[in-house]
Amino acid sequence: MNLLIELLAFAVAIGVLVVVHEYGHYSVARWCGVKVLRFSIGFGKPLFQWVSPKTGTEWTIAALPLGGYVKMLDERETSAVPIPADLLPQAFNRKSVWRRFAIVAAGPIANFLLAIVLFALVFATGVTEPAAVVAAPAPNTPAALAGFDGGETIVAVRTGNAGESERVRSWSDLRWKLLGAAFDHQRVVLSAKDAHGTSDFQLDLRGLTEKDVDDDFMSRLGFEPGGGKLTVAGVQPGSAAQKAGLAAGDRLRAVDGIPTDNATAFIAYVKSHAGKPVTLQVERGAPAGQAGPAGQAAGKLEDISLVPQSQRDDATGQQVGRIGAELATQVPSIDVRYGPVESLQLGARRTWDLAVYSVRMFGRMIVGEASLKNLSGPVTIADYAGKSARLGPSAFLSFLALVSISLGVLNLLPIPVLDGGHLLYYLVEAVTGKVVSDRWQLVFQRAGLACIVALSAIALFNDLARLIHF
Template identity: 45%
Template sequence: MLFTLLAFAIALGVLITFHELGHYWVARLCGVRVLRFSVGFGKVLARRTDRHGTEWALSAIPLGGYVKMLDDPQPGDDSAMAEQAFNRKNLKQRSAIVLAGPVANLVLAALLYAGLNLAGTSEPAAILAAPPPSSIAAQAGILAGDRITAVNQQAVQSWNEARWQLLDAITGGGQAQLQIETANGLQRERSLQFAPGDVEPDGADLMAEAGLSLAAPKPKVTAVNPGEPGEQAGLAAGDVVIRVGELDQPTAGAMVEEVKKHADQPLSITVLRDGAPTTLTVVPQAQSGQDGQTIGRIGVMLGADFPMVMVRYGLLDSLTRGVSRTIDTVWFSLKMMGRMIVGDVSLRNVSGPVTIADYAGQTARIGFAAYIGFLALISVSIGVLNLLPIPMLDGGHLMYYIIEAVRGRPIPEKWHENGQRIGLGLLAALMSLAFFNDFSRLFS
């Protein structure tokens, strides 16, 4: 729990602080006086005032930050000081300051995605399992062992990249053209037509329902118990099992069941060791199972041998892909919001801080790359959310400025007050829905 809360606090603190830095940087460029930039909320633990008169504060609650600007001139301010007030700036400058926060989040997401592409990540190869006979993939001619090399003319190196390229078609419906390399090394094209998927937070995997899933991994020996049948037969850590008795290319579960059936009976096991096949004979030791039946055991621990690829790009490609991934994520987020509004997608997909904290902890435990990918995704979400035309959000202020540009003068104060009430109500309803969904998942 503590680890999850720490991962969540770091994520939220970094992303919201970067958002506020966007407002700060553009405000300073436009000549607005920034009174305080706080990292965190609540009681101030440390502070320092720079030469521009901005107080930089570190506060007790590390869940974001805020920028306090001089909104209106104060009594007694000279003309130079008065011109540093936010509300004295022209429409373009005020719009740029407000827009800078969400844009900073989108820029950060693009840089994080680019950094992952540049550093490289180890991901499962896009080698497919045999699809169910009635599935979309089977009807398109997909076979076991086929490897996806491109989706809609976009080259992919891994399963993760293939899933991302297919995400829009699978969730919203549409056609996807796959470039396939068969198990025999032949190049083939396959066309798949998807119906709009039923997107639920705890629903079925739409890729698997379409018949697209990773090939089952081969069993891999990860440890051998000293003195037990596996060691006596010559099995070693790192061996990849490709045959057990009469079973060819068995899964780990199938191998375990085959071993159980051969208590005190010789059983041949073929493994790949340093790329070369080696056949060994093991005699499973007879033991009593939980139901009292005699079963065989050989004293080894099994893991999964997934074919992995290192996905890495050069500097220019990484930046280009980072920007492209961010734009695609923004567009996909807006489409999902639109489908929620018209009822095509369940409102249960709206997540709140509890779910986000849970994902922060999970990705942090998986590894640094997964956590960075999570930060990028949440940074896009913060940027998109703040651009929504809801009063009290950055998008609401931009909406006011658009109306001001059309009218040729600022909106009346009464409009502003009513808008604030409406915005507060919408945000309260949204947060209530998010918390309801969070706790429904937590206790279901």
């Protein structure tokens, strides 16, 4: 069943993205007076064909659905059969350089517009997200140095002392605001509420490099969702947790006197204490009026000492501590909903931020500052399509918007064969007044094709490596 969901979600995602991208080319080409011969979804043998009696365009659905194309009337592609004189004004190559530029750029732009609409729908219909409550930060992290103790709810962010204060609605909202400030190397002031009122915390992001801004960005700053319940979901037989008396349902309140309400921070602490005794404050989880493990009363706070077992971490090769307990975190959540105008504004801002992030990430991969493992192919896309579809409409629409942005950015890269390569030709033509010769276009096309094949091979390898944990 999961495989079927993944395949259906992947087919819907690719179908929507390809149709929107190619329709961008098609609509602007028609607007510029270019005759479109074929609009194809997919490659290879046609499965369905229909010719529009009004425009003469052949609409096709082909066997291999990984892409599509729009074929326009062009003298360079019909040398064997001359184009009738009355159709020559509708040929793509007869149009001005800026009209050709607009036609080619329309595909990626359509992907960005789709992302804005999808994000706006998510923001307008509402989504449940973790609240912006901070867990106790790890020592010496920027969050700890700023003065956070854990349990504070961040309500606003402003840039510097004179910047305009922006409301923080959720953890995701906080992450995006801090991400933008980190990219711009700014100092921010976070307003947070706790039991004693509202306080300001200064967070200096000017020293961060682009290498620091990745998927683990918030953890690097010391920010993890907090304010929830960290409970034991299961215990492995023979583990340190079982020997110490931990059982499913127990709530972890503190470790070595440090309050804990976040699995990531707790696991990091345990990993750093391999072979060293730690003390857990535990609240027994059996229902009220019943006995907990070994006859102990439910709801009672109890200190448990144990020694994390030293094991080799497959990712780093280092010895780390593990107690053999499965953890579950229940963090406070909030329903976030925006008005129509604000939803569009936020959708445009989110699309811009993600597009800029994608370009910077790709640049970092080129210069070797980011791993090529960040590239993903169709297998990973299908996997995430299925997972997001199972999470609900909001998650799937957000995933669709993210892939649409990635597709738009990819096609704008100045690589021959892609839209960006053609746009580069047209810019050269606009500046020099001369068309890039067919000979040089052929050379660049071969080089561009080699780049695309290499990127595709790396992405496919990464997909397979994730499947077999290579």
